[in-house]
Amino acid sequence: xxxxxxxxxxxxxxxxxxxxxxxxxxxxxxxxxxxxxxxxxxxxxxxxxxxxxxxxxxxxxxxxxxxxxxxxxxxxxxxxxxxxxxxxxxxxxxxxxxxxxxxxxxxxxxxxxxxxxxxxxxxxxxxxxxxxxxxxxxxxxxxxxxxxxxxxxxxxxxxxxxxxxxxxxxxxxxxxxxxxxxxxxxxxxxxxxxxxxxxxxxxxxxxxxxxxxxxxxxxx
Numbered sequence: 001x002x003x004x005x006x007x008x009x010x011x012x013x014x015x016x017x018x019x020x021x022x023x024x025x026x027x028x029x030x031x032x033x034x035x036x037x038x039x040x041x042x043x044x045x046x047x048x049x050x051x052x053x054x055x056x057x058x059x060x061x062x063x064x065x066x067x068x069x070x071x072x073x074x075x076x077x078x079x080x081x082x083x084x085x086x087x088x089x090x091x092x093x094x095x096x097x098x099x100x101x102x103x104x105x106x107x108x109x110x111x112x113x114x115x116x117x118x119x120x121x122x123x124x125x126x127x128x129x130x131x132x133x134x135x136x137x138x139x140x141x142x143x144x145x146x147x148x149x150x151x152x153x154x155x156x157x158x159x160x161x162x163x164x165x166x167x168x169x170x171x172x173x174x175x176x177x178x179x180x181x182x183x184x185x186x187x188x189x190x191x192x193x194x195x196x197x198x199x200x201x202x203x204x205x206x207x208x209x210x211x212x213x214x215x216x217x218x219x220x
Contacts, residue, residue, distance in 0.1 A: 052207025
């Protein structure tokens with residue numbers, strides 16, 4: 001695995017890895033996280049979590065596609081180097097992922113396509129690279145810190161992603177045949193849904209944007 005988007009070569013050609021990241025409107029997203037910052041700063045916190053996640057992801061993979069239900073509200077995330085498209089058709093996390101998967105598969109028929117959650121502010125590029133390397137072209141996933149949810153799902157090379165996100169997604173992905181990855185990767189596993197999660201992510205080491213926002217809130 002090398003930073004930049006490929007895994008082990010297949011017939012002499014590197015296999016690209018591309019990611020879909022779904023995003024709800026920042027004002028409506030992360031309801032359980034309300035109270036971690038002032039109400040006015042809540043959308044900024046949601047965007048900061050996403051910005052740090054995406055900044056790490058673009059260091060590793062060939063392309064990152066954000067599927068957003070409110071594109072204008074997340075427009076600034078383009079500065080990380082991602083592509084943003086509007087969610088269309090059926091709503092919901094898995095539907096957004098399938099939409100992104102279809103778009104990416106048209107351009108990368110033999111790629112590994114992944115689904116990455118947007119609330120991983122302690123994510124390090126090396127952790128994501130290590131997860132992709134451990135998967136080694138198999139359909140695989142990384143469970144969240146509690147072991148019940150999923151932070152990263154990877155398709156097999158050229159195969160369907162088949163997302164099963166929602167309550168109990170980790171056992172659901174296991175039952176669907178995905179391989180559970182064993183690497184530690186604390187930043188990859190520490191999704192942030194609550195103030196306690198955010199405090200834990202801070203202990204692990206936040207990305208620059210989330211750390212800056214929390215410092216501004218503390219000073220204010």
